[in-house]
Every structure is written in structure tokens, then in C-alpha cells.
Amino acid sequence: MFDLYGDLSPQLTAAPEFGELALIMALVVAALQTLIPLWGVKRGHGLLMAYARPLAAAQSMFLLLSLFMLGWCFVHDDFSVAYVASNSNTALPTPYKISAVWGAHEGSLLLWVTLLGCWGLAVALFSRSLPLPMLARVLGIMGLVSCGFILFTLETSNPFARNLPSIPTEGADLNPLLQDFGLIVHPPTLYMGYVGLCVAFAFAIAALMGGRLDAAWARWSRPWTTAAWIFLTIGIALGSWWAYYELGWGGWWFWDPVENASLMPWLVSTALLHSLAVTEKRGLFKSWTVLLAIFAFSLSLLGTFLVRSGVLTSVHAFASDPERGVFVLALLGICVGGSLLLYAIKAPTVASVGRYEWISRESFLLLNNVLLVVAAFAILLGTLYPLLVDFLGNGKISVGAVWFNTMFVPISMILAIATAAGAIARWKADSFGRLFTMLWLAAILAVVVAVAAPFVMASSINLKVVMGIGLAAWLIVGSLLDVWRKARGQLSRIGGLGLSYLGMIIAHIGVGVTIVGVTMVANYSQEESVRMAPGESHTLGDYRFVFERAGHYEGPNYISDITRFSVYDGDQLINTLEPEKRRYTARGSIMTEAAIDVGLFRDLYVSMGEPLDNGAWGMRLQVKPFMRWVWLGAIFMAIGGLLAMLDKRYRQRRSEVSGGELPV
Known part of the structure; x- marks a missing residue:
């Protein structure tokens, strides 16, 4: 198969050349996907705009072909390919040969761009209700991002480079740390979340370009953002689980810089989901929502830079080539700088119009947003500050778990308190009296459970446990009581409350379950x-x-x-x-x-x-x-997100969608 080399070597095939050619074709198609639809929008030419869908499909097919060819090289032990020779050998079990495709920098980057192409294909297939100009802008922007990263892959990180003329007879083997089921599932899932934020970013930039930041835009963007958030949630949980059983330390989170790089976009995308809900329902927070979309994708690009630039040392880091770091930094600067410039120009023209009182769902959601962004910024500061000190020549310092916990835990506590209250608050205006009436029972039950838990576990009081379990109980009990009230005490009515509402409740319960797990593990291990x-x-x-x-x-x-x-x-x-x-x-x-x-x-x-x-x-x-509760909570969150994404309103065509509330 693919034999173009005669007797030079029995293991030489043309698969790497086919893979590289497919990658080059993907770059060409991505460039056309950027230029033709956007030019069509500018000229008002429907036929040119309509090219967005087939070009997105073609790009994804070429990228999938390229990834398949690299996998073929691994499975067939083609050690003429330098990347294969460095990350596999003949004794490596076949499942690990397949996962070795993304086991190091070059292949993981190819997976990254392939998943980006797949997201573009999904948008092309499942956005039939989008106006053609909006779809053309979204896919054009995604094509532009693809251009940058495919070019990065070809210029600095080509996974198909040959070892010719010296071909090793045996490979160096995959890093033993990666010879595990975790490598099969964790990177693809996490990258789906990372790359999926590009869709939210593209929707935001497309809306800015078109000057249309309204409820319809939020409704179109929200399920795609939710899908990316689900993958990111599961990916982070899988990484935590993998580190727990594989590294032999028994820990589940180490505040490693690369772990932080995945947590930061998750926090900002969580804020983005809540902000989109306000924009959709009330037409508020428009500019802020766009800014969150830009920040979320920018943080995913920053994570890519940290992992691949060599500026930090981590068990998770892929590369240490400064040239690659400069290239990613340039891409980051273009994406972030260009989008922020557009935001500065366009945001004043799409300002929100509407009023709400200090005690209202809008206020609680705004507080939620601010706390999540502050938490992300605190982690960003702790991650980058040692790098800045080292860059300035002031020596090497480290920011450890104590600093991160000191910054993150208090913010999380306030966030948990506000979440339960915000979920039951009314839009526009509410009162402390009504909220107290709704939540007093949850508060009492939370206090009882919080005080009882440490005595059950250790027959003694522990203030940290009381606070952690109290917050979790407040969140879980408050959510369940709200369901019970809305269902009027009848279980048969719960199914009629709507998938979006039930998804919100299950996700909030998941946060509470994770808080229980973290509290118990931290204090009673x-x-x-x-x-x-x-x-x-x-x-x-x-x-x-x-x-x-x-x-x-x-x-x-x-x-x-x-x-x-x-x-x-x-x-x-x-x-x-x-x-x-x-x-x-x-x-x-x-x-x-x-x-x-x-x-x-x-x-x-x-x-x-x-x-x-x-x-x-x-x-x-x-x-x-x-x-197990640490990861069980993440499963609940992902299920909640999936239910919200499957709400029937997101499956209707835009002409069928009328007003009404989609709960947060």
C-alpha cells in the first residue's frame, strides 16, 4: 500500500506524504473558507456566502484524512517518520499506538486542528436556522483560526517529517506515563472543550461584525457554548482522575500550571454561559457577554502557548522549542488583539438597554460572572507571575497550593452562596423578604448537616468541614426545594418543568457534590x-x-x-x-x-x-x-449541561421561537 520507494526499505510507504498533502490541502481550503464567505457578506452575494458550508466540510475531511494517515504510520510501525520513531516501538500495544498519535507535541497539535475542523463541520451541519450572513461570518472566522494553526503545524511542528536516509529499526517508545487509558480519552475530550470555545468566539465576533447583539444571537450561541463547556468539564475531570491513579501520589489536583491552563477557560466559559442567559432573556450584558467569549477562547490559546512554548516545566507540558512558543504567541496576539480592537470599535454601538434592581436575578448573575472572572484572574496571576519574575532576571520562584487555595476558596464560597439565591430570584426585581421565605428551610437544613458531618466522620468539630459541607448542603437542598415548589409537591410534574431548568438544577447539584468530595478528601484523608x-x-x-x-x-x-x-x-x-x-x-x-x-x-x-x-x-x-464525589459532581454538571443543550427551543427554527424564559 502506498509503496513509492521501491527497495529502499520494506516499511517505507507514501502514507506520510499523503498525510502532509492532506494537511496542505486543509490549509488551502481553510484560507478559501475565510476569504470567500466573508467577501460574499461584504458584497451581499448569497452564492459566495453559501460556499461556507461545503468549504467547512472539505476542510474537516482533509484534516481527518491527515490524522488517519498519521495513525496508520503508528499502527504499521513506520519509523521512517521521526515523530513515530520518537513515540512508539514495535512492542507497544496497539491501543497505545493509536493514542500515541497525540502523545507528544506534533500529533497533539494535529489533533487540535482536526477537532477545530470538526467543530466547523458541526456548525455547518447543525445551524440550518442561522441567517446565511451570520453563518458565513462564523465559519469564515473559524477558517481564519484554522489557517493560523494549520500553518503553525506545517511550519514548526510537522508530524510527517521523515528520518531519511537513516531509518531506525526500532522506535524509542511512548512516554511510560502516557501508556494508559487516560491518554486515549483525556486529551481528545479536553481539546474538544478548548477548541469548542472557538465557536463561541466566532459567534461573538460575527455578531460584532454584523452589529447584531440580540436575543437571537445569544440563542444561537448558547448551545454551542454549552457543548464546549461540557467537553471541558469532562476533560478536566478525566485529567484529575488520570493524575490520581497514575502518578502514584494519590492527589487529584496539584495546581500545576497546565492544570491551571484548563481551569481558567472553564471558569470564564461558565461565566459566559450565565451571561448568555441574561442576554437571551433580558437583552442585557451584551458587551460583557462578547468580552467573556473573547476571554474564554483567549485563555484556551494561552493554555496552548504555555503547554507548547517551553516557558514552564510541567509533567503535562509537550514542547520546549522557543520558535514554537513565538509562533503561538503571535497567533495569540493576532486573535486577542484583533478581536479586542473590533470590540473597542463596535461595542459602544451595541450597548444594552434595560433596567433591573439590586435584588434580582440579573444582579446575582452579574455577581456570579464577576466572581468567576476574578477567580480566573487570580489563577492566571499565580501561574504567570513566576514566569514574569524569571523573565526579568530576578530568579526563580514558585507559587504553590497554599496561595492558590487562599485565593480560590473564599471566592468559591461566596459564589456557592450566591448561586443558590440567584437560581430562585426573579428577573428585574425581587426582595430579601421573598428570598428569605424561599430559602430559610434550606439554610436550616444546611446548618444541621454541616454541624453533624464532622461528628459523624471524626467525632469532633472541624470548622473547615462545617463550612464546606454547609455550602454544599445549601446549594443542593436549595436546588431540590426549588424543584419541589415549582412542581407543587408532585413528582409527576417535574418532567414538565423543562430540560433547560432541570439541567440547571442538576449542574448546580453537581457543584455541591464536588464541594462535598473536595471537603472530605482534604480534611479526612x-x-x-x-x-x-x-x-x-x-x-x-x-x-x-x-x-x-x-x-x-x-x-x-x-x-x-x-x-x-x-x-x-x-x-x-x-x-x-x-x-x-x-x-x-x-x-x-x-x-x-x-x-x-x-x-x-x-x-x-x-x-x-x-x-x-x-x-x-x-x-x-x-x-x-x-x-469519587469529586468526579461524580463533574458528571452531574455535564449531564445538566447536556439537558440544557437539548432543550426543544434550541431545536426550533428561528421563525418558530417566541418569547419565554430559558432558566440559567
Whole structure:
């Protein structure tokens, strides 16, 4: 197949050339997608504007073909391709060969632009109700962003570059840290969220260009923004889960700069979702909503710059080539600078007109927006400040978890309080008296649960737990009581409240569930590092860990020291756990594979340290209460977002949509 090289090498094929050619064609089509529809809008030429859809489809097809060709090279061990030789070998299991496509910088960037093309295709297919000029602007702007990143890929990060004439007979292997199911699901999901924010950005810029920032624009933009937010939520949760079980530390969030780079656009896109709701319902916050769309996508580009520029050191970072960093920084400057310039010119002409009182849903949503943006800015400051100090030649400093927690936690607490009240407040005007009547029962129940929780867990008071559980209970109970009131105490009426409203409730409950998990894990986790030999046991909390035996195991591309532990609760055997210490043969890298007994209310975590004398090992034992609730909350949030996105009003044509409230 694709054999153009005769007897030069039996493994040489033309697949890399086909992949690179497809990428070049995608660049050409992306340029046409930018120029032709936008020129059609300028000239009022419907036929030219109509080219936006087929060009978006063609671009996505060429990008998918290019990604497929790179995958073909990996699966068939084409080590004539430098990227394949650096990130795979013949012993690598096939699922990891496929995920190795995006396991390093060049391939992950190709995945990034391919997903951007797929978002463009989705907009072309599922936006039949959009006016043609609006669709042409949106796809034209997305084509322009694609041009920049495809050019970046071809010029500085070509994944199809050959090793010719010297072709290695064996590859260097994929980074052992990435030989995991997490690599298969986490980067594509997270990138879908990152890149999806380009759609919200394109809608905002298109609306500015057309001078039409109204309820219709917000209604068109809102489901696309929600879809991107869902992917970003799931992607962040998957990354946290992957780090928890794979790194062997038992932690779920480390305030790593690259983790921060994904959290910041999530916070701003959350604010954007709420702001779009106000614009759609009341015609307010128009300029602010556009600014949030610009900021959200800008932060996703900033995350791309941080990961690929080499300006920071992180276990998640992909590249350390300054040339690449300068290119991404230039793209960031063009996108952000150009959009802000357009905003400065156009925003005064589309100002919001409307009034609302200090006590109203609008005020609570504005407070929500401000708090989310302030939280994002605090994280941005903590992430970039060490880089700035180093750039100025004042040495290297680090901003750790203490600073981030000090800044982020108080903001989150105020946000949780405001969220429950804002969800039940009336539009335009409300009163403290009515809100008190609606929320007094939730407040009492929250206090009772908050005070009882630390006594149930540890028979003693813990102020941090009281505050955390109190906020979570306030949010969850307040949301459920609001549903009960709106359904008039009848379960049969709940289904008629609307998908958008129920999605809001489930998402807010998800936030509360995550707060419970974070609070419990942070305050009641138990951990000990102990020396253990076969036949010995150690008790941690209510659990007894018995070291049964040690042995060796040979995997497809690694040799493993493996131990077996039996875990007891009293005299009852709970589970048998087998943590490993792997040595990967290609690179000689050592990796720890923790063993975890998963439960809804606790995780039991065992990981291996270093070998000691007489067959003993250093072992890390952990009991982590409510660990799963951290990610369970994210699942609730994503389900809530999906329900809101599926609301029937977003499936109607614009001529069928009338007034009415879509709850936040």
C-alpha cells in the first residue's frame, strides 16, 4: 500500500506524504473558507456566502484524512517518520499506538486542528436556522483560526517529517506515563472543550461584525457554548482522575500550571454561559457577554502557548522549542488583539438597554460572572507571575497550593452562596423578604448537616468541614426545594418543568457534590508510608492491609515487580489489591501503578515505593473518603449541561421561537 520507494526499505510507504498533502490541502481550503464567505457578506452575494458550508466540510475531511494517515504510520510501525520513531516501538500495544498519535507535541497539535475542523463541520451541519450572513461570518472566522494553526503545524511542528536516509529499526517508545487509558480519552475530550470555545468566539465576533447583539444571537450561541463547556468539564475531570491513579501520589489536583491552563477557560466559559442567559432573556450584558467569549477562547490559546512554548516545566507540558512558543504567541496576539480592537470599535454601538434592581436575578448573575472572572484572574496571576519574575532576571520562584487555595476558596464560597439565591430570584426585581421565605428551610437544613458531618466522620468539630459541607448542603437542598415548589409537591410534574431548568438544577447539584468530595478528601484523608515484607500487616483507620506476597510479571513492553495485598474491614475481606512497579524495556523508565479499591464513600489506595532489604518494600497506604464525589459532581454538571443543550427551543427554527424564559 502506498509503496513509492521501491527497495529502499520494506516499511517505507507514501502514507506520510499523503498525510502532509492532506494537511496542505486543509490549509488551502481553510484560507478559501475565510476569504470567500466573508467577501460574499461584504458584497451581499448569497452564492459566495453559501460556499461556507461545503468549504467547512472539505476542510474537516482533509484534516481527518491527515490524522488517519498519521495513525496508520503508528499502527504499521513506520519509523521512517521521526515523530513515530520518537513515540512508539514495535512492542507497544496497539491501543497505545493509536493514542500515541497525540502523545507528544506534533500529533497533539494535529489533533487540535482536526477537532477545530470538526467543530466547523458541526456548525455547518447543525445551524440550518442561522441567517446565511451570520453563518458565513462564523465559519469564515473559524477558517481564519484554522489557517493560523494549520500553518503553525506545517511550519514548526510537522508530524510527517521523515528520518531519511537513516531509518531506525526500532522506535524509542511512548512516554511510560502516557501508556494508559487516560491518554486515549483525556486529551481528545479536553481539546474538544478548548477548541469548542472557538465557536463561541466566532459567534461573538460575527455578531460584532454584523452589529447584531440580540436575543437571537445569544440563542444561537448558547448551545454551542454549552457543548464546549461540557467537553471541558469532562476533560478536566478525566485529567484529575488520570493524575490520581497514575502518578502514584494519590492527589487529584496539584495546581500545576497546565492544570491551571484548563481551569481558567472553564471558569470564564461558565461565566459566559450565565451571561448568555441574561442576554437571551433580558437583552442585557451584551458587551460583557462578547468580552467573556473573547476571554474564554483567549485563555484556551494561552493554555496552548504555555503547554507548547517551553516557558514552564510541567509533567503535562509537550514542547520546549522557543520558535514554537513565538509562533503561538503571535497567533495569540493576532486573535486577542484583533478581536479586542473590533470590540473597542463596535461595542459602544451595541450597548444594552434595560433596567433591573439590586435584588434580582440579573444582579446575582452579574455577581456570579464577576466572581468567576476574578477567580480566573487570580489563577492566571499565580501561574504567570513566576514566569514574569524569571523573565526579568530576578530568579526563580514558585507559587504553590497554599496561595492558590487562599485565593480560590473564599471566592468559591461566596459564589456557592450566591448561586443558590440567584437560581430562585426573579428577573428585574425581587426582595430579601421573598428570598428569605424561599430559602430559610434550606439554610436550616444546611446548618444541621454541616454541624453533624464532622461528628459523624471524626467525632469532633472541624470548622473547615462545617463550612464546606454547609455550602454544599445549601446549594443542593436549595436546588431540590426549588424543584419541589415549582412542581407543587408532585413528582409527576417535574418532567414538565423543562430540560433547560432541570439541567440547571442538576449542574448546580453537581457543584455541591464536588464541594462535598473536595471537603472530605482534604480534611479526612489518611496516609502512611511504611516498610512491609510478605506476611506483615498494617492498620490504617478502620482497615487492615496484609502483604500476602511479591512476585514478577512480564508485560508486552515492560517487566514488573508486583505485590499482593488483602484488605480487611475487621475480619471481613474487602478486596485483593496488586500494585506494581514497572520497568519499561525500551527507555528503562520506572513507573508506579497504584492499586485502588473503589467505593462510593471511600477509596483504599496502595502504591509501591522502593525495594528494601530482605524482600521488604516501602509502601504507601491511603484511605480517601468521598474521593469519587469529586468526579461524580463533574458528571452531574455535564449531564445538566447536556439537558440544557437539548432543550426543544434550541431545536426550533428561528421563525418558530417566541418569547419565554430559558432558566440559567
